[in-house]
Amino acid sequence: MLLQRKPELTYADVTPKELYFNRRKFLQAMGIAGTATIAGKGLWDILAPAREVYAAAKYPNLLKSPFSTTEKLNSLEDVTHYNNFYEFGVDKSAPAKNAQKFRTSPWTVSVEGEVKTKRKFTMDEILKLAPLEERIYRHRCVEGWSIVVPWIGFSLSVIANLVQPTDKAKYVAFESLYDPSQMPEAKYGGIDFPYVEGLRLDEAMNPLTLLCIGMYGDPLPNQDGAPVRMVIPWKYGFKSIKSIVKIKFVTKEPPTTWNLANSHEYGFYSNVNPTVDHPRWSQAKERRLGEIFKRNTLMFNGYQDQVASLYTGMDLKKYY
């Protein structure tokens, strides 16, 4: 017998995207936004707290991932209007404005270094390398806030297996695009560009390590690192480098941007760790965007089952 399952309802069936994006304007137009609210929450949040409602337009048939959390998602509005992307300004509201005209096509990612076959991938090629998965991860910023985001992509190991790192490859270095003509705000960032990041090879090969091309059912918005970024959910957010143009397999620990800016405060590893504080503030707690009080931060951001073994025998206070 043929069991034909109808495709599940997409997010678009629930709330039209235009309405979702315009919810605040919509409320203001109705003139009721200011009437019934509690502690900074709008009326809409009280009437319709289901934040996971979003419209999947471009990628409707994503594989579900066993790594996904069932926690409540943050809204697309939050995730696209609260960004640390210093190339487009240091205020968290700046990238949403300044990245609008960022050209993300054509785009190529060069994979090079200690590999058997160096390759340049166009975005179209990357999208066809593996079936796209939706991975709902916790994302914890070193500043003490966190979000839950439905990313789209596949494990970075897919790329690694294609280019075949040689025995000499011990680390992976990533580099973001830096185009001063498109990023005039970058010079006020106080950090050097292009933004660079890195992982140990075994960290890079961990299945959790996501090469990310979209979120909320759609391609990545410019301010969230379009067209392709990393997402490493057990590390502080700044390790998850955005708008990648180069992935290089290397023999030595590569330089990383925040470590270059302030090595005392930002280490190469930067694993989420509630027991190792930032020199200036505690890392024991975090504020989930949309919440008032703080919650406890989890070891490795709650991914210790998947990654704790990578660090056996290591002093995580020393290798912060």
Added chain:
Amino acid sequence: MRSVPSLLSNKWTKLPVFLLCLVPFGILVWRSLAGNLGPNQVETLQHTTGDWTLRFLVITLCITPIRKLLKLPDLIRFRRMLGLFAFFYACLHFLTYLGPDQSFDLAAMWKDVAKRPFITVGFTAFVLLIPLAFTSTAGWIRRLGGRRWQMLHRLIYISAICGVIHYYWLVKSAVLRPLTYAAIVAVLLLWRLGVWFIRRGRAVTAASKTQSASANT
């Protein structure tokens, strides 16, 4: 049109200035009610109240130099109110820390204050303002005597310096804005230091003159 000095001495000018100082607070209340504080509501409240505390500290510190340089003695009528508004925004700022950050847990707060220089210095800036707000009345000026009252109220200098350091230690790398505040506070304090040196210089010459004059007799 009325002249600036007569406007400053007019008893009705204080009310509009008072209302103007309340505008940032009004906007925050409105934004809170409209759910318009952005993705991180608590941080918006913390940063906005912190910014306004620093701004009012700077405005208060501007009064004396402007009075003297522009010869507008009646500006003094507004100094207490502006200082109290700095304290008002500092209180709101402190509450956003004690509440959402520390869940009103005083023991946890003390631990945090003791452990983190960034918090220690901000807390110091706030605590130093308390005696100033308390003794801001005419009655307290009389009780303490002008000179002692003035000595006590110089704590605002330390409070402003601590406030700027607190801001500087908060940011990750974009130090332009905290450094701008630092520069403004530095100019305002150096101006006072300059005035003090000039006065002392005069006093010393005057004293030596009298001395040499008495030696000649």
